[in-house]
Amino acid sequence: MLVEEIMNKDVITLSPNDGIETALKLLNEHHIRHIPIVDQQNCVVGIVSDRDVRDASPSIFDAPEQPGQLKNPIESIMTTPVTTVHPLDFVEEVAGIFYEQEIACVPVTRNDELVGIITEKDMLYTLIQLTGTNVQSSQIEVKVINRPGILPQVTQVFGKRKLNISSVLIYPYKPDSDYKIIVIRIQTMNPLPTIEDLKAEGYEVLWPHLPGMSP
Template identity: 85%
Template sequence: MLVEEVMKTDVITLTAKDTIETALKLLHEHHIRHLPIVDEEKRVIGIVSDRDVRDASPSIFEKGTSPEELKNPIESIMTYPVTTVHPLDFVEEVASIFYEQEIACVPVTRNDILVGIITEKDMLYTLIQLTGTHVQSSQIEVKVINKPGILPQVTQVFGKRKVNISSVLIYPYKPDPKYKIIVVRIQTMNPLPTIEDLKSAGYEVLWPKMPGMQS
């Protein structure tokens, strides 16, 4: 899945000279957590989060604070340089950026011009779609030998039963690297016939563990 398929294109931005007070109002009014900072050509030069603005705002509980702090330009608290991604990047690659850089938002640029934004919430929703958990389905986990060609062999069993597959994921089997786990979500609330098919084909079903069934 590409970034352009999940990014938001209606992006609220500020310039470096806009005030912290303006940022605070926009964050509250639009219920957002990040504001890209752009120049006249819509190139991203910084980014601020709701936490940045909150930390820079005077506390009502502290004496001696002045609302004049809110008049400071946003460039005084923005983060730069900014990590950006391209609309044709893969969502999986963006997930790695979120994890490795410990960030919660990345602007999307084309030819250095801002065209969208993608947040951790967008990433979570995309993960839900990719795993098929947004539709009524059943999950089956199958332990298989880690060898070329094993995936089509397993999915062939599902094909014979003519069940609709929502998603397929593959995980390592930590106790033994010679094996891996294939996780298949199928659009049925009764996976028992498919489980029986898999067992008859010689596969070990790790989940679901049905009463009275042996692996």
């Protein structure tokens, strides 16, 4: 899946000279948590979060005669430089950026111009779609030997019953690197016949453990 398939193209932006007060109003009005800061060429020069704005807002303990911090330009609190991604980047790779850099959103740029934005909420929803948990289905975990060609052999068992597969994920089997776990979600609420088929073919089913299943 590509970034352009999940990014939000309707991006709220500000210029470096806009006031912090303006950022606060936009964050509240549009119920967003981040605002990219762009120059006249629509190039990203910074980014501010709701936390940045909150930290820059005056405390209730401030003296009334003190000048309001909210009048300061947004460039005084924005984060720069900004990590960006391209619309044709893979979502899976962008997820790694979120994790490694511990960030909550990334602007999307093409030829240095802002074209979209991705938030951690977008990433979470995409993960739900990729795992198939957004549709009614049953999850089956199969322990298999780690060798080329094993995946089509396992899915062939599902094909015999003409089941629709929602998603396929592969995890390492931590106790023994010679094995891995294939997690398959199928669109049926009764996975028992398929589980019995898998066991008849010699595969070890780790999940689910249902009443009436043969060992």
